[in-house]
Amino acid sequence: MAEVRLQNVSKSFGRQTALEDVSLRVPNGSFVVLLGPTGAGKTTLLRIVSGLDTPNEGDVFIAGRSMAGLPPAERNVAMVFQQYSLYPHLTVRENMEFPLKSPLLRTPKAEIARKVGEVAEILQISHKLDNKATALSGGEMQRVSIGRALVRSPNVYLMDEPLSSLDAKLRADLRVELKNIQANLGATFLYVTHDQIEAMTMATHVGVLDHGRLVQFGTPREIYEQPVSIYAAGRLGQPHINILPADLFGPAPSGAAYIGMRPEQILQGEGQDSLVKRVEHLGDQTRLHLAFRNHDLTTVIDAHTPLRAGDIVKIQPLKPFYFDAAGARIV
Incomplete structure (x- = not known):
């Protein structure tokens, strides 16, 4: 696992600024949640860390190494998207094996079988390993998507609202599972959501984004008890803070x-x-x-x-x- 650091990162799409001079440190082994409404810049930040997007200015460091010019395949990160992104013609086992069969990893067959088996047991999908992806429920598909990332043992896990399309009970169950997995692995998670309950219950640190700017970074308790602005105060807490x-x-x-x-x-x-x-x-x-x-x-x-x-x-x-x-x- 590794520390992730963003240094003065800015990104624009045409005339629209997605990120503006963002500097952020994700400590090694932490669970950092990026919180903010749609359009705040959360997903863009995640895509820049993964290498799917390139910043106009600034740099990203993973494990102390600049990622400038490195494609996603060479960054040793695993990403989970909001949509499941599974290969429908493959079984659950084959979907989970897929990243381990990359020529870059060259994982031995016995090691692939061991990792897939361990992760499937953690996610409670061992009995589904030989099912086609199309035969799964939405919750099972997302478990497979998460499992495909977990088998990698990357430097950092990047997750873009992976629970938002699930029903309330399954979302609550997976929230607990993900936090337990992160704690047990000592893994570095960078997790995007607009759900403040996910932020309060899962995060070791929260980054509050507003129109591409990082307005506050700290523990959930720090942001709840010492908000720097009305905007930051409104990101956490149910019922919402009363402003009068x-x-x-x-x-x-x-x-x-x-x-x-x-x-x-x-x-x-x-x-x-x-x-x-x-x-x-x-x-x-x-x-x-x-x-x-x-x-x-x-x-x-x-x-x-x-x-x-x-x-x-x-x-x-x-x-x-x-x-x-x-x-x-x-x-």
Whole structure:
């Protein structure tokens, strides 16, 4: 496994800037998630690391070696795409064997059989090895796609939203499996998603991208608890952070235009009256949708609360965030 480092990488497609001066270090053995909405530059960054795209400026280093001019086949990376990209006429076994039969790897037959068997067992598809890819369910196809990458033992695994097309239960199951696999292998993962739950539960580090710029990089907890901007704060957390006028609850710091409160930053039972508009019982917790001075906000409360729509609760901020007019955090 290896460290991946991007140094002042920029990439444009015509007049559209996909990445702008991105510098990023993916530590050896880490699980780094790139987070952001569609168009943020996540997939472009992954393709540049893999060699599928070439940066206009900057360089990529894997294991301390510049990748400038090296094609994908010589970078020793394995990539998993959002779509399964399997060979439909081949069996599961043949699909998983395919990268190991590359002339560059020259893997012995016994080693191929051992690796395919081990990975198939980890992904719980051993009983499907002799099935054609076309006979698999969507979840099984994605397991094979992931397995085809895992047999490689590359320097780094690159994954582009590999779980986004799966149903919720399978997505949750594979999320746990992938994290366990990464931890057991000590592998370096660079993983693209727009799903904040994947980022919070899987990542050792999160890179938040906004229109091609890396706006914050740190552990999920760091970004959740110390966001640098409204944009970064909004990438993590369910329910989403509440952003309201800075002086809504009283005097605000100089230069503050907005106050930001995550659900746990709203103290209930003290402060000012707020109207309960809707109550959502979610089993382990209950969400309260409140109206306060013509502004909507959401908080969480005990699962067994007797509160109902129309009730009045008292609320006040508890160690909130403040942001200036441009959305930058005021510390």
